[in-house]
Every structure is written in C-alpha cells, then in structure tokens.
Amino acid sequence: MKPRAGSKALIREINEALILDILRTQAPVSRATVATQTGLSAASVTGITGKLIRGGLVVETETVRDTGGRPARLLELGLDGVFAAGVRLSPTEALAVVVDLRGGVVSTHRESLASTDPADAAEAVGNAVRQAAGGKLSQLIGVGVTLSGIVDQASGVVRHSGALGWADVSFQALLEDVLGEAVVIDSYANAYARGLLFDGSFTVSELLVFSVGMSLGAAVVVEGRIQPGFNGSAGGFAHSRAITGAEPVRLCHCGAEDCLETRGSLWGMRHAIERSGGTARAIDHELDHEVISKAAWHLGVGMANVAKVLGPEKVVVGFAPEARLGTFAEQTKESFLRQYEHSNTPAPQLETTVTDHVALARGAACSVLGGLFTARESQERSA
Structure with a gap:
C-alpha cells in the first residue's frame, strides 16, 4: 500500500500504521523490506521506525548480514512498551484483560457489579481495568469494552441491552470520565469478530x-x-x-x-x-x-x-x-x-x-489495537 496524500500529521500516522502492520504480520523484518513493501524511502523508514522504537512500539532484534553490505538489524513489535485493555461486561461482573501489541493476554481481573445501573457498571469497569493493568496503567493506549446488545460504536451509545436493561445509554462518555482513557465500546459479536480478524x-x-x-x-x-x-x-x-x-x-x-x-x-x-x-x-x-x-x-x-x-x-x-x-x-x-x-x-x-469470556474481553482490546495497525482506521480517527 502506498502512502496517502494529506496533512503531514495524517501522512505520518498512516505511514506508522503501515509499518506496524508489516511488523505485526511478518516480523522480524529489515528496514529494507519495510521500505520495499510500503513504497516509503529508506530515510523515511529509518525516521519513522526510530520514533516507534523510542516510543516502545518497536524493538530491534537479531542482526543479519547481507552479501557485500553492512549488517542489518531486524525489527519486530515491542511487547513491553505499550498495552491495551479490554473488558467483557455482563450483568454480574466486569472481566478485564490487558494485552500486548500482538494481542497476547498478560493479565486479567474480575470485578463484581454492585448493580446494572450504568454508573455502577462504569465504576466496576474502571476498577477492573486498574487492577488488571497494575503498574502498566500509564502505558495503556486505550480501553475496549464489550457488552450484550445493540451498540452504536461511532456515537458511543448503547441503543439497547436486554441483559443490562439499558436503552440509549451514553456509556462511552461515562467510561471515559471514570477511566480518563480513550474508550471504544461494542457488542459481544463484534468484539469476538475483531479478535478473529486481528x-x-x-x-x-x-x-x-x-x-x-x-x-x-x-x-x-x-x-x-x-x-x-x-x-x-x-x-x-x-x-x-x-x-x-x-x-x-x-x-x-x-x-x-x-x-x-x-x-x-x-x-x-x-x-x-x-x-x-x-x-x-x-x-x-x-x-x-x-x-x-x-x-x-x-x-x-x-x-x-x-x-x-x-x-x-x-x-x-x-x-x-x-x-x-x-x-x-x-x-x-x-x-x-x-x-x-x-x-x-x-x-x-x-x-x-x-x-x-476472556476471548470476548481480548477482542474488545483488539478494537483498540486495530487503530495502530490499520491505515484506514488511522485516517478516520484523524479526520
């Protein structure tokens, strides 16, 4: 995929997503391979990967020697720099997981709900995420939450949830107030599908x-x-x-x-x-x-x-x-x-x-990770 036209910030974000997706699916790879597959110049790849390395999203691994050239360091995703959280919300509990950039679950926590009132549910989600994240809380790039019902992800509104007894609840805004993090909400089915696609x-x-x-x-x-x-x-x-x-x-x-x-x-x-x-x-x-x-x-x-x-x-x-x-x-x-x-x-x-249930919570976390690896989603977020 070739880099797209637009503002410098948008182009940079899209190019970062292109590079990260290559590392997600093909790592370890060399910078030369990344340049060939993205159409970016070698200098651009070096600059972007340098920034990603400093941010903990990418690490250098083994060294390979090309014929007649100097050794090249291979790149892969960093697993200790940034994380995403996902939560499966049911009428009785909030199950939170924290995943690394490859979608691997590194920790979990279950928090009981005091009631299905949206405020109580949001509080339980917040507690579950904080407990699951522990010392990694400052490294979270966002939180995905999945629940049973019809969810309008674009507006952050739960249109209807029979299991929770909700109708037209602006749950995303409520969660972001509690967590102080960017939040994505979606249905069980969509979260499970996102995990499979990821x-x-x-x-x-x-x-x-x-x-x-x-x-x-x-x-x-x-x-x-x-x-x-x-x-x-x-x-x-x-x-x-x-x-x-x-x-x-x-x-x-x-x-x-x-x-x-x-x-x-x-x-x-x-x-x-x-x-x-x-x-x-x-x-x-x-x-x-x-x-x-x-x-x-x-x-x-x-x-x-x-x-x-x-x-x-x-x-x-x-x-x-x-x-x-x-x-x-x-x-x-x-x-x-x-x-x-x-x-x-x-x-x-x-x-x-x-x-x-862990698979659903993980799928919710993949909703957050997806924005890092998909140029189209990055473009939509920046629009």
Missing part, C-alpha cells in the same frame, strides 16, 4: 459471526471489515421476527413480540421453561431437550435467513460456555444447513466454536 484466523473477506448465549448477536464482515450499519444496527438479528406457527406469542425484552431472542437465546429458553410450569433455574440439556431442540431449529433458520441475504463465504457461530447444552450446537448447525437443501447456491462454510 489474529488473521480467516483468509475469507466476507464473513458472518454469530454469538449465542444469554442473548444473541451477529457481526457482519465485508471485505475484511466489520460493518456497523446505521446507528450500529447491523447484526441485530436477535430482534428479527421468529417463525412461530400456532404457538402463543412471546413478549421480548425489547417490547416487540416473537423476536428470535425469545426462541433461540438462553434467556428465551429459560422463559419457555418457566411458561411450561418449571421453576426459574439453569437449563439442563437432559431435562429440557425439547426446549433446546426447538431453540436450535429457530436459531438455525434465523441464521440461514441472514446468510442468504448477505451471501458470506463463511459463517462462524460462537457459543458462550453456558450455552454448551448437549447437542445444541450440532442441532443448530443441522437446522442451518437444512435451509440450503433446495437453494440455488451452496451453503457457506459453517464453523461452531466456544467463545470463552
């Missing part, structure tokens, strides 16, 4: 990522980038209308009736058990196999409907640890693939996995 786990550029747990979510990846949609509405398939047949309607926490959330999420399954005369309790994959089977059918149909509209090359379904209910994942996959039996196009690749 790691280069998939070579495909058209991807759908679904999260299945107490609530449902989706991330839409087009040309390798997560699409937020207008007001952060992309991926809100949890509140699309479920196919219900002759069953009585189910009221969703969003106020509508028969959302997919009422059928395919753990929240929906628990309410189904209570409606049938059961007591409030954890779902048991042996006792509640019929409820789980119905949920898997609805979930598979809902995911296939989204996939048929967007036409991704691959679909990843991340089940929260608490959603590991017997054959729930297998039945969901079977329901999804069945929707393509008479399709004119083949079903996309489908992969099911378990998304542990």
Whole structure:
C-alpha cells in the first residue's frame, strides 16, 4: 500500500500504521523490506521506525548480514512498551484483560457489579481495568469494552441491552470520565469478530459471526471489515421476527413480540421453561431437550435467513460456555444447513466454536489495537 496524500500529521500516522502492520504480520523484518513493501524511502523508514522504537512500539532484534553490505538489524513489535485493555461486561461482573501489541493476554481481573445501573457498571469497569493493568496503567493506549446488545460504536451509545436493561445509554462518555482513557465500546459479536480478524484466523473477506448465549448477536464482515450499519444496527438479528406457527406469542425484552431472542437465546429458553410450569433455574440439556431442540431449529433458520441475504463465504457461530447444552450446537448447525437443501447456491462454510469470556474481553482490546495497525482506521480517527 502506498502512502496517502494529506496533512503531514495524517501522512505520518498512516505511514506508522503501515509499518506496524508489516511488523505485526511478518516480523522480524529489515528496514529494507519495510521500505520495499510500503513504497516509503529508506530515510523515511529509518525516521519513522526510530520514533516507534523510542516510543516502545518497536524493538530491534537479531542482526543479519547481507552479501557485500553492512549488517542489518531486524525489527519486530515491542511487547513491553505499550498495552491495551479490554473488558467483557455482563450483568454480574466486569472481566478485564490487558494485552500486548500482538494481542497476547498478560493479565486479567474480575470485578463484581454492585448493580446494572450504568454508573455502577462504569465504576466496576474502571476498577477492573486498574487492577488488571497494575503498574502498566500509564502505558495503556486505550480501553475496549464489550457488552450484550445493540451498540452504536461511532456515537458511543448503547441503543439497547436486554441483559443490562439499558436503552440509549451514553456509556462511552461515562467510561471515559471514570477511566480518563480513550474508550471504544461494542457488542459481544463484534468484539469476538475483531479478535478473529486481528489474529488473521480467516483468509475469507466476507464473513458472518454469530454469538449465542444469554442473548444473541451477529457481526457482519465485508471485505475484511466489520460493518456497523446505521446507528450500529447491523447484526441485530436477535430482534428479527421468529417463525412461530400456532404457538402463543412471546413478549421480548425489547417490547416487540416473537423476536428470535425469545426462541433461540438462553434467556428465551429459560422463559419457555418457566411458561411450561418449571421453576426459574439453569437449563439442563437432559431435562429440557425439547426446549433446546426447538431453540436450535429457530436459531438455525434465523441464521440461514441472514446468510442468504448477505451471501458470506463463511459463517462462524460462537457459543458462550453456558450455552454448551448437549447437542445444541450440532442441532443448530443441522437446522442451518437444512435451509440450503433446495437453494440455488451452496451453503457457506459453517464453523461452531466456544467463545470463552476472556476471548470476548481480548477482542474488545483488539478494537483498540486495530487503530495502530490499520491505515484506514488511522485516517478516520484523524479526520
């Protein structure tokens, strides 16, 4: 990628992102290799990498000797200079992780919530980050926070979170007041997708990522980038209308009736058990196999409907640890693939996995790291 035109500060930031991304994906590399791949002059590469070394983002490692030339020092990302924090916020706790520039988790901390009031939640997030960061607090470049619901990342507003009972909460501003750090907020599904994209786990550029747990979510990846949609509405398939047949309607926490959330999420399954005369309790994959089977059918149909509209090359379904209910994942996959039996196009690749809570917190931290390595995101931040 060639350097772009614009103000000197913007060009410098973009060129730094280009160099850092090469080191992230190819290190250790020489300055000559960096110059060749970026199109920058040798003098520019030397100047920019010198600044990055002084800032702790880059370090010199081994020495290699070119034929007939003087030895060259190879470069790679520094792992002790700067860090990012990520937090998975649930109704009961804030799980914070601190990661290095390669996305490796170096520390974690769990902080209980006094309540789901936004102020209490922000305080718990702040405490969790400070405890996880410890002596590295001054080296943080930002904090990413992920939560269940529809999140407008651009404005920093949680449009709706059934799990937390929030609607139109300006949570980013609240967090930045508490932390005194730049904060990025996003949904569980988007955070998980960002972690996968940061790691280069998939070579495909058209991807759908679904999260299945107490609530449902989706991330839409087009040309390798997560699409937020207008007001952060992309991926809100949890509140699309479920196919219900002759069953009585189910009221969703969003106020509508028969959302997919009422059928395919753990929240929906628990309410189904209570409606049938059961007591409030954890779902048991042996006792509640019929409820789980119905949920898997609805979930598979809902995911296939989204996939048929967007036409991704691959679909990843991340089940929260608490959603590991017997054959729930297998039945969901079977329901999804069945929707393509008479399709004119083949079903996309489908992969099911378990998304542990640390992975979501790490994905939130990768939302912060992404700005360092992506020239396009750097340009948007500077605009």
